[in-house]
Amino acid sequence: xxxxxxxxxxxxxxxxxxxxxxxxxxxxxxxxxxxxxxxxxxxxxxxxxxxxxxxxxxxxxxxxxxxxxxxxxxxxxxxxxxxxxxxxxxxxxxxxxxxxxxxxxxxxxxxxxxxxxxxxxxxxxxxxxxxxxxxxxxxxxxxxxxxxxxxxxxxxxxxxxxxxxxxxxxxxxxxxxxxxxxxxxxxxxxxxxxxxxxxxxxxxxxxxxxxxxxxxxxxxxxxxxxxxxxxxxxxxxxxxxxxxxxxxxxxxxxxxxxxxxxxxxxxxxxxxxxxxxxxxxxxxxxxxxxxxxxxxxxxxxxxxxxxxxxxxxxxxxxxxxxxx
Amino acid sequence: xxxxxxxxxxxxxxxxxxxxxxxxxxxxxxxxxxxxxxxxxxxxxxxxxxxxxxxxxxxxxxxxxxxxxxxxxxxxxxxxxxxxxxxxxxxxxxxxxxxxxxxxxxxxxxxxxxxxxxxxxxxxxxxxxxxxxxxxxxxxxxxxxxxxxxxxxxxxxxxxxxxxxxxxxxxxxxxxxxxxxxxxxxxxxxxxxxxxxxxxxxxxxxxxxxxxxxxxxxxxxxxxxxxxxxxxxxxxxxxxxxxxxxxxxxxxxxxxxxxxxxxxxxxxxxxxxxxxxxxxxxxxxxxxxx
Amino acid sequence: xxxxxxxxxxxxxxxxxxxxxxxxxxxxxxxxxxxxxxxxxxxxxxxxxxxxxxxxxxxxxxxxxxxxxxxxxxxxxxxxxxxxxxxxxxxxxxxxxxxxxxxxxxxxxxxxxxxxxxxxxxxxxxxxxxxxxxxxxxxxxxxxxxxxxxxxxxxxxxxxxxxxxxxxxxxxxxxxxxxxxxxxxxxxxxxxxxxxxxxxxxxxxxxxxxxxxxxxxxxxxxxxxxxxxxxxxxxxxxxxxxxxxxxxxxxxxxxxxxxxxx
Numbered sequence: 082x083x084x085x086x087x088x089x090x091x092x093x094x095x096x097x098x099x100x101x102x103x104x105x106x107x108x109x110x111x112x113x114x115x116x117x118x119x120x121x122x123x124x125x126x127x128x129x130x131x132x133x134x135x136x137x138x139x140x141x142x143x144x145x146x147x148x149x150x151x152x153x154x155x156x157x158x159x160x161x162x163x164x165x166x167x168x169x170x171x172x173x174x175x176x177x178x179x180x181x182x183x184x185x186x187x188x189x190x191x192x193x194x195x196x197x198x199x200x201x202x203x204x205x206x207x208x209x210x211x212x213x214x215x216x217x218x219x220x221x222x223x224x225x226x227x228x229x230x231x232x233x234x235x236x237x238x239x240x241x242x243x244x245x246x247x248x249x250x251x252x253x254x255x256x257x258x259x260x261x262x263x264x265x266x267x268x269x270x271x272x273x274x275x276x277x278x279x280x281x282x283x284x285x286x287x288x289x290x291x292x293x294x295x296x297x298x299x300x301x302x303x304x305x306x307x308x309x310x311x312x313x314x315x316x317x318x319x320x321x322x323x324x325x326x327x328x329x330x331x332x333x334x335x336x337x338x339x340x341x342x343x344x345x346x347x348x349x350x351x352x353x354x355x356x357x358x359x360x361x362x363x364x365x366x367x368x369x370x371x372x373x374x375x376x377x378x379x380x381x382x383x384x385x386x387x388x389x390x391x392x393x394x395x396x397x398x399x400x401x402x403x404x405x
Numbered sequence: 406x407x408x409x410x411x412x413x414x415x416x417x418x419x420x421x422x423x424x425x426x427x428x429x430x431x432x433x434x435x436x437x438x439x440x441x442x443x444x445x446x447x448x449x450x451x452x453x454x455x456x457x458x459x460x461x462x463x464x465x466x467x468x469x470x471x472x473x474x475x476x477x478x479x480x481x482x483x484x485x486x487x488x489x490x491x492x493x494x495x496x497x498x499x500x501x502x503x504x505x506x507x508x509x510x511x512x513x514x515x516x517x518x519x520x521x522x523x524x525x526x527x528x529x530x531x532x533x534x535x536x537x538x539x540x541x542x543x544x545x546x547x548x549x550x551x552x553x554x555x556x557x558x559x560x561x562x563x564x565x566x567x568x569x570x571x572x573x574x575x576x577x578x579x580x581x582x583x584x585x586x587x588x589x590x591x592x593x594x595x596x597x598x599x600x601x602x603x604x605x606x607x608x609x610x611x612x613x614x615x616x617x618x619x620x621x622x623x624x625x626x627x628x629x630x631x632x633x634x635x636x637x638x639x640x641x642x643x644x645x646x647x648x649x650x651x652x653x654x655x656x657x658x659x660x661x662x663x664x665x666x667x668x669x670x671x672x673x674x675x676x677x678x679x680x681x682x683x684x685x686x687x688x689x690x691x692x693x694x695x
Numbered sequence: 696x697x698x699x700x701x702x703x704x705x706x707x708x709x710x711x712x713x714x715x716x717x718x719x720x721x722x723x724x725x726x727x728x729x730x731x732x733x734x735x736x737x738x739x740x741x742x743x744x745x746x747x748x749x750x751x752x753x754x755x756x757x758x759x760x761x762x763x764x765x766x767x768x769x770x771x772x773x774x775x776x777x778x779x780x781x782x783x784x785x786x787x788x789x790x791x792x793x794x795x796x797x798x799x800x801x802x803x804x805x806x807x808x809x810x811x812x813x814x815x816x817x818x819x820x821x822x823x824x825x826x827x828x829x830x831x832x833x834x835x836x837x838x839x840x841x842x843x844x845x846x847x848x849x850x851x852x853x854x855x856x857x858x859x860x861x862x863x864x865x866x867x868x869x870x871x872x873x874x875x876x877x878x879x880x881x882x883x884x885x886x887x888x889x890x891x892x893x894x895x896x897x898x899x900x901x902x903x904x905x906x907x908x909x910x911x912x913x914x915x916x917x918x919x920x921x922x923x924x925x926x927x928x929x930x931x932x933x934x935x936x937x938x939x940x941x942x943x944x945x946x947x948x949x950x951x952x953x954x955x956x957x
Contacts, residue, residue, distance in 0.1 A: 135498060137505070182681055188497050189440040189639070193631045194680055197673035200628060204670050254817055261816040262809040269803050272792035278774035279752070279784050280870040281807040290813075320624060324509055331502065360517050367510025374503045375491055391848055392798050392835050 088339055089256065093249060100241050109237040113309065115349045116244035117302055120251040121322075122329040122341030124298035127255060130336030131264065131291040133271030134187065138195030139326060141179065141202050142296040144318040146172040146303025148206065151219040151313040161225045165247060165304035172300020173293050180292040184285055203318035218314025222307050240309050247305050251298045256338060258294055267291045324366050325352065331373045334380030344380070407539040412661040413654055414540040420653020421553045422612050426626065427633035427645040428557060429604035432564075435640025436577045436597045439489060440497065442504040444605055445627030446511035451477055451606025452526060452618025453515060459527035459614075466529035466614070470552070473610050474603045481602025485595040493594070508623060516620040523617035526610055549611040556607055560600065561642065573597055605630075625669065632672040636679055703766060705730050705906050706751070706782070706874055711760035713746050713930075720746045721930045724760070728874065733900055733907045735921035735938075737914075739951055743930040744910045745787055748878055752784045753777040764874070779807060781873030785863040785880060787910075793852045797843055797862055800851055801834040804869025808833065834869060840903075841865045841895060856883035861892070868903055875904040881913045889913050893920045918942065926950070 096116075103109060121143065128136045146168035153164045183194050206213045213219065225243070228236050258264045266287040269277040274284050307313045325348055333344030351369075355362040373380070430444045441447075451473055458469030488507065492499035528545040535542050564570035576583040576593045584590050609618065609626075633652050637644025652672055660668040704727035713721040721743040728734050736744050749755040751762055753774040761770045769777050792800050809830045815823050838847055841861050846854065851862060860880050867875060880896075881889045893916045900907055911917045917924065918938040926933040926941060928950040934941060941947055 135501060182677055186680055189434070189501065189631075190635065190680060192440070192501060193628075193635060194677060196628060197632075197676050201670055201673050201677075204667055208667055257817045257819070261819075262806060262811055263816045265799075265803045266806050268795070269792060269806070272794060273790050275754075275786055276790045276792060276866065278754075279778050279786075280804050280866065281775050281778040281783075283773070283775045327502070327505065361513075364510055364513040364517060367506050367508070367513060370506025370509060371488065371503055372506075374499050374506060375488070378495070378499065391796075392831060 085338055086256075089252065092342065096245055096248075100238050104234065106234055106237050109234075109241055111349060111353060113237065113241050113244050115346055116241070116248045117306060117309075118325065118329060118345035118349055119342050120248050120298055120302040120305075121326055122333065122345045123251060123255050123338070124295045124302065125326045126330050126333075126335065126337075126341045127258070127291050127295035127298070129330055131259070131267040131271060132184070132288045132295075134191045136183075136195040137192050137323060137327075138197070138199035139295075139299060140318045140320070140322050141195070141199040142172045142176060142299035143303040143306070143322060144199075144202055144206065145175050146300030147307040147313045147317045148213060148219070148303075149300070150304035150307040151222045152212075154223045154308070155219060155221065158223070161223070161243070161308050164308070165243075165301060168304025168307070169297045169301035172303065173297035175300075176293040176296025177289070179296070180289050184288045184292060199318055199323075203315050206315040206318060213315070216315060218312055218316075220312045222311045222313065224308065224311070244305060244309070247301055251301055252338070254294065254298065258291070259338060263287065263290055321363060324363065324370070328366060328370055328373070330380075331370065332377070332380055340380055408661065409658075410538075411540050412657045414537075414542060415661075416654030416657030417650060418542065418546050418550055418653070419657065420650035421550045422608050422649075423629060423633050423652050424646040424649025425553045425556060425611070426605055426608035427630045427637070427649050428560060428642065429601035429608075430630045431634045431637070431640055431642070431645040432560070432604070433598055433601040434634065435642075436573055437594055438497065439493075439500045439598075440504065441598075441601070442501060442627060443484075443508035443511060443623075444504075444601075444630050445623030445625065446508045446515075447477065447481070447602045447605040448609035448626045448630075449515065449618065449620060449623040450480070450511065451609030452613030452622075453519060453524065453609075453620065454606070455526040455610030455613050456524040456618050460525060463527075466527065469526075470607065470610055473606055477606035478599040478603045481599040482595045484602070485598035486591070489598065490591065490594070508627070512620065512623045519620055521620060523619045524613070525617050526613035528614040543615075546615055549615055552611060553608070556604065557646065560604060563600070564642070569593075569596060629669075629672055632676045635676050704728060704763075705732075705765060706908075707763040708747075708751065709761045709763070711747065711750055711762070712758045713743070713750060713755060714758040719930055721750070721757075724927070724930075724932055726925055726932065726935065728906050728908055730905050731900065732923060733896070733909065733921045735917040735924040736908060736910045736927065737912070737917055737924060737941075738927035738933070741929075742927040744927055745878060746930075747927070748784060748876055748910065752782055752876065778870060778872075781871070782876065783867045783870045783872035783874075784876040785860075785867050785878055787878040787882075791851045791859060791862050791866060794850070796848050796850050797838060797854070797865075798834060798847045800862055801838055801865045801869050802831060804866035805830040805834060807870055837865050837868050840898075841868070842891070857885075857888050860884065868899070873905045874908065875899070875906070876908045876910075878910045879912065880909070881911055881916050884913075886915070889916045890919075892916070896920055 099112060100109065124142070125136065125139050128134060128139070149171040150164040150168040153159045153167055159167070179198050183191055183198070186194055207216055209215070225239060228239055231239070266277065266282040267290065269280065269282055270284045270287045277284055277287070303317070329344030329348045330341060331344070332347055333340030333342065352362065355365060426448055429447070430441060433439055433441050454473045454476060455469055458464045458472055459466055464472070484507070488503060489500060492503055530544045530548055533544050535544055535547060564573060572583070572588045572593050573596070575586070575588060576590045580590050583593070629652065633645055633648040636651060637646070637648030652675070655675065656668050656671050659671045706728040709725050711721055711724040712719065724747060736747065738744055746755065750757045753769070753772050753776065756771045761768055763769065764777070764780055764782055767780070769780065792803065795803065809826050811823060835847070838844055841864055843858060843861055843865065846858060851859070854862060860883060864877060864880055867877070881892055884892055896907060896909070897920060909917065909921065921938055923936065924938050924941045925935045926947050933950060934944050934947050
């Protein structure tokens, strides 16, 4: 746990210093996307690692958050520091509702139903013209007031700061959850439903908590996205986002906190590198997913980032050696 | 009333194809416990190859269908031997992820090669309506449905009456026992996957001759196939047929009476409702022992 | 009803029946377990012992009959609800959390002891840290008591069969059961380990748990440890009594060994 905490603090420190050292807009944009994907990957990882199932419909919560923030901003004129948290909350509520259905299922059924939900939402977004403006999407999502006359560079820097705030908050929540009794309960359910039940854990309750948290974090990311890109359309539910998230979680290593961060960094850079060959980008993604599954099942950080709890206590038992 | 019958007839036609397509998926799951997310892409490849054979090369429809079956069967065999074989003993999740990766790869590679425009598979018969009482169907549709039923029957006979089919069923029930009695289970797995692929690809070509073949159709087809399989029960042959027909008719009725825009939604809503009530699907039974 | 403490029974099973399809796995089973007792449940394979366990702990809903714990009807409650009331069980096919190490397993087992509100999960106040420390100390103590102290950091997947059984018991203990139910805990232990294990079990009743229900095939372990023994055969209760009485019971011997040729 200490390694993880120290690493996270170090990463946070670097991230804070980053904009002071960099004044290239393009690099700042990449960094912002890394922050965005870091939150998304962390949220998907909660489902994979702490519910123990693979969701293919996670774009549902990303999209709900994005649309929520856009609609709140456009119709109610709410400022960004309200829309993003509200987007997270609304997505969390949907997480509860969708979880009521999906968490009763396992394995392939879970995968399909989550995918079905994402598809349903996409179809609704595409067809409910009155509410979501259909394929034309919602444009002109508001910018923070201080940016009204700002240079493009300053805009990026402000968004970087906001993104960093969101990411730090998201990681804080994830960290707290993972290291809590509730987090351990979710792991128990993932490992063995029978053991979990026999120690008093309600499998549904434990999974639901992880699921709601995961949905809320994805919603935060979506809300941020809506303001940064300033446009939200049904494409936000498209599978390409899901593919990216899958690769991030796989490459970084499932079930760790650092893994998704590494995955987000790698995949964002990869996507940029492949932008030249946009048409082949997804093709290569498919190959990468297969390669990771076949050759790197624990992900790049899988074994590294996995730290075990040890006991270094003061009872008469022999204290465990080695750093935590 | 006549309109209703027409909708039902249309629904049954579409449903027959859903059934054929889902059959491949349910066989692969039922016999191999592999959830094949690349199923829709196999269907798509059947359609694209069908276009290649008939429209591009100008071959006869039936010859083209046979060639597509052989080629896709071989492709399925290879996919199983080279990819799925490696993760077979690691549980369900690696198979899911692997086939997801495969699906992304196949869909986009095909898109890259042939572009996004829909392609027409040249049918065997000239377009022309047939009147069955108040119902209107095209000749090509009827032919396609007939071929569809033939293929389903052939698959059924293969599984029930041949040595290979027996080997498949034995391997499904107990791989270790099957191996110990001399069955080459690696080959059985590959053959099963090939069979599923052939069924999917045939469905793709048949439907491609009625509508069109498109590189990006895979995702939706996969979803619909899964809907059918969930409705009918994973691994259930009869369930896939019933489920396919049900979905086809439901979509036709919804599209005809309510709205044509969101027809696809009906399947997903159905699945969500069904799984809410019966998490194991409509026709399957599951028991858990502590 | 044999009750050393003379008070109401801790657990009462009344007329339990379990029918699967056409098969009656358990028929009209009734018994009590009092406070401070170690009760052994024995019987040939297929006698219905695990089915009985499953019914008592909510994993199966009895087709007929009731289960009472501390006077409350717990028939058909969800397993985790029954666990929260103080009935914790282990499983016949070892169920531990294979991807965690021994310490993490037992720590996780302390779920009920360390329960927090949602707020405390995300914004922990001082008492959370104290609870966490207490729970970690408790985990270490239990691991030591059960004899796994040397293996505290070992991943569960690497433990030997005997060690896995011990770990299962340790995880169950972490859940602070009033009634601890163990399903063949000594399977895979050699006779020396089994004897030691029996000693450990005896020390548990009183300080750690109120009562113990034990399914076992190891006769010397069961007879040496139990205050009372219940014998099942073909889903029914065949006999009940002191270990010495059971050993001398002809029906029991026949159930296990069959009838001698005439």
